Amino acid sequence: MQNALARLRQDAGLTQEALGTALGVSRQTIISIEKGKFDPSLPLAFRMAELFDCRIEDIFTPDSFRRSAD
Amino acid sequence: MKSVLAVLAVAVSILGVADAIATALPPAAASLVFPIVSPIVVIGTGLSVMALKRAREKRDRSAAPEGVERGLATVAQSKVMIDGIIVALALAVILLFVKPASASVALYLLVIFVLVDFWVRYTVLLRRARHEH
Numbered sequence: 001m002q003n004a005l006a007r008l009r010q011d012a013g014l015t016q017e018a019l020g021t022a023l024g025v026s027r028q029t030i031i032s033i034e035k036g037k038f039d040p041s042l043p044l045a046f047r048m049a050e051l052f053d054c055r056i057e058d059i060f061t062p063d064s065f066r067r068s069a070d
Numbered sequence: 071m072k073s074v075l076a077v078l079a080v081a082v083s084i085l086g087v088a089d090a091i092a093t094a095l096p097p098a099a100a101s102l103v104f105p106i107v108s109p110i111v112v113i114g115t116g117l118s119v120m121a122l123k124r125a126r127e128k129r130d131r132s133a134a135p136e137g138v139e140r141g142l143a144t145v146a147q148s149k150v151m152i153d154g155i156i157v158a159l160a161l162a163v164i165l166l167f168v169k170p171a172s173a174s175v176a177l178y179l180l181v182i183f184v185l186v187d188f189w190v191r192y193t194v195l196l197r198r199a200r201h202e203h
Contacts, residue, residue, distance in 0.1 A: 025138075026131045032138040032199060044136040 002061045006034040008052045023047050073122050081115040138199065146191040154184045 009019050009030075016030040023030075023044060032038035040048070049056045084107070092103040127133035134140070161176040 020131060024131060025134045025136055028130075028132070028196075028200065029134070029136070029138040037199065038138045038141060041136045 001036060001039050001063060003033065003036065003059055005030070005048065005059055008054070008059065009034075012052065019051075022051055074119055077115055077118045077122065081111050084111050139196065142195040142199065143192055146188055146195055149191055150184055150188045153187050154180065157183050 009016070014022070016034075017027045020027045020030045024047075025044065029038065029040075033040055045056050045060060048059055052059065088103050088107040088111075092100040095103065124133075131137065132139040158180055161180055165171045165173060165176055
């Protein structure tokens with residue numbers, strides 16, 4: 001799963017720790033999601049979308065979508 | 071981790087002091103020392119370690135149900151399950167063929183193995199996740 005979380009976070013001027021606090025998860029979780037090592041649960045993805053005022057699809061893109069787009 | 075080790079060190083120290091006191095007392099009184107002190111130390115240590123764990127989890131939100139730590143714990147648990155079955159089978163074979171053998175000691179060993187195996191696997195997975203970044 002590809003994601004734009006790091007870019008959205010930096011645009012919002014948030015640190016990984018601050019984003020973790022806002023979402024109720026650890027900094028390690030934010031790091032793992034940004035690096036694509038961990039896929040968040042649907043409720044967490046919805047909270048991210050709400051926080052950044054965008055759709056879930058604006059944050060996350062399945063790998064299969066990327067391959068077919070290429 | 072350091073605070074947990076400190077609690078364990080204090081517990082061991084208290085047991086050491088209790089042993090010294092028991093040695094100095096007459097046999098009738100000495101036999102009462104460990105039955106009184108041991109449960110207090112074991113329960114106190116368990117509660118202290120649990121409180122430290124809860125405080126750490128609250129501080130870094132590592133117990134969040136949607137956190138990566140929960141996912142890593144699930145992976146570690148599934149591997150420990152397989153390890154536990156293998157070790158339980160091995161202990162069962164040992165109990166069948168080795169005499170004298172104690173089933174209660176084997177059960178203690180199995181429980182200790184499962185606990186240690188989980189924490190080793192969980193720590194390795196967590197460190198690997200941290201070092202990948």
